[in-house]
Amino acid sequence: MKKLAILGSTGSIGQSTLSIVEQFPDRYSVTSVACGRNVDQAFAQAVRWRPKLISIATEELACRLSARLHQAGIAGIDVVHGTEGTVAVSTHAEADFVVSAIVGVAGLEATHAAILAGKPVGLANKECMVAAGEILTAAARQCNVPILPIDSEHNAVHQCLRVGAHKEVKAIWLTASGGPFRKTPLADFAAITPAQALKHPTWVMGRRITIDSATMLNKGLEIIEACRLFDVSPSQVRVIVHPQSTVHSLVEYVDGSILAQISVTDMCLPILYALAYPERPASTLTFDLAALRHLEFEEPDFERFPCLRLAFEAADKGGAHTIALNAADEIAVEAFLDGRIPFMGIPRTIEKVLASTVEAHPTTIGQVLAADREARQRANAFVDS
């Protein structure tokens, strides 16, 4: 029985994780959960899963949740809050495995603390690796803790990497849907509206990640994540556009063999893989290979998608530059969605912020968060100028 700590239990990945616990009650149980601001859902999860510890965003919400648990006659669940609460959830003494699925840098400290506490981590949070990957992977190596990627691309890479040794890897190929503007002429990019950019061809996702997919900055973040998760240089990571999103990524070996992972586009698959690794439990997530019919691949267009180039540049410099890339993009996407900057203003903002970033390699989470705040300020200043 593997006891789970789930950071972001009321989010999409958190809920999918709980659906897997539901399917495999003999394999998994829930020890602790950290959720956001939704007291109703937190209460429902407490009733259903009976964790020993729940963390919620604020003291006031914690108070309301405690009261509801008390009224319902449910005892034995500690309720905590804030960053300290999230850290308590991720380092709970009984937890065997931590699912890190809080969006943004909010999950950073708890993920770091989990690694230092020797807990294997299933990582669904992209920003953790982009902002603090150097720190997290160093801690993971030091504590001999596995970090298992919970996203379709890196999970696919993790699988394909089992077919050879690290030194035998020539390149990691991340597939990209190409987003809604894969075939849009460059001349039309200036007029792209938020409504157009929010229509993703294959995946339904949050607003920022959907825009990141339209600019391909999302794939840029994954390039950086791949470098850190798999200890490869940016020159070993490639992006290939694959509109069907069926091949989730590929690994090319020095002997000329390329391994690819194919599956349904359902996040339960990478979550189950991470939870069960190195085992593979039987699931209902079958894929009809005969239905593949037709797969397309093409090189990404770096002119239409300058965010890809910017991500490679940030990946080369590492540290403060990858923090700045992520921070500047978040600010720029908000500004685009608010109608304050045009679509191509997103890469322009990132480029400006990167250009004014001083090379540095934070060694503590505090330094990472400070660099993140500072980059956001510069991004905001540029957006407002």
Added chain:
Amino acid sequence: MKKLAILGSTGSIGQSTLSIVEQFPDRYSVTSVACGRNVDQAFAQAVRWRPKLISIATEELACRLSARLHQAGIAGIDVVHGTEGTVAVSTHAEADFVVSAIVGVAGLEATHAAILAGKPVGLANKECMVAAGEILTAAARQCNVPILPIDSEHNAVHQCLRVGAHKEVKAIWLTASGGPFRKTPLADFAAITPAQALKHPTWVMGRRITIDSATMLNKGLEIIEACRLFDVSPSQVRVIVHPQSTVHSLVEYVDGSILAQISVTDMCLPILYALAYPERPASTLTFDLAALRHLEFEEPDFERFPCLRLAFEAADKGGAHTIALNAADEIAVEAFLDGRIPFMGIPRTIEKVLASTVEAHPTTIGQVLAADREARQRANAFVDS
């Protein structure tokens, strides 16, 4: 330094193996070779590779080869002949690895002897596994000897199987080019000529294997081979038509993940994989992923390709039935190429021979060869009737 015994050194796989030894002189050397009837080529290989032992088809050829070596002042190479000679090559005391690439059942005894002598085998000979797979795999298990497949499909499967445990395998998907008649209407199959059937769309191969590819019996033999090499039931093996022959095969796991292997269509790749396993040396066999562009997949048509159904039936029964399938096909293909039977006479001959085969499971190579001869007699009788 791995010392190789090469059975079939003057054939296509044998020559490719030698080209790999040439590329990796620090990794591989040649200890012994068995060739067919080409004295000139055998002599050239002796001069170039200086093996300690050469076997050639007949006593007379052995005599001629010895004389030439003597005239050339080359000493220290023993020349032997026949089946005994081939066995001496495959069991040479100094050999660390045996490449089994003699076409047909001629390589069977030597391959079996190599396994019993504890030598790891790289197997390029399909008939060995089809005719005597039960005996060979039992011997390999007993002697704890790996058999590494040297053909693009099973080599791909071998790679994809490294990503999970045996009990986690749901299905093995063998890709098939579909041959030249993939889109030919069923009504036109009766009139297919040998010249049409000998034109293969993607691979240049020998005559029998080209016809086997046109009837898809080739894929049928691979189904049987997969069952034996990877210890799976016929119901776990599927065939999928993939005209580009770029994905060499796939493995589907019980959790829903499918792993695929992609590479150039060059036999040097599976040979190098088998020789170096579990390592992957750097090779020049690169594949441009961006050039993939477009991959197609479709279900095979069992009505147009009855040989597939016959192979599954033979695989289910095993033993004498798989021997009969292979033997009957070889006779039928000869008869088709000679203009004695029509194209669809090939599956008809196989079906007849299978129907008159008594279920049996030979336990010695002698029994296998006897069953093979007997099935050929029945096939010849049917073809001539």
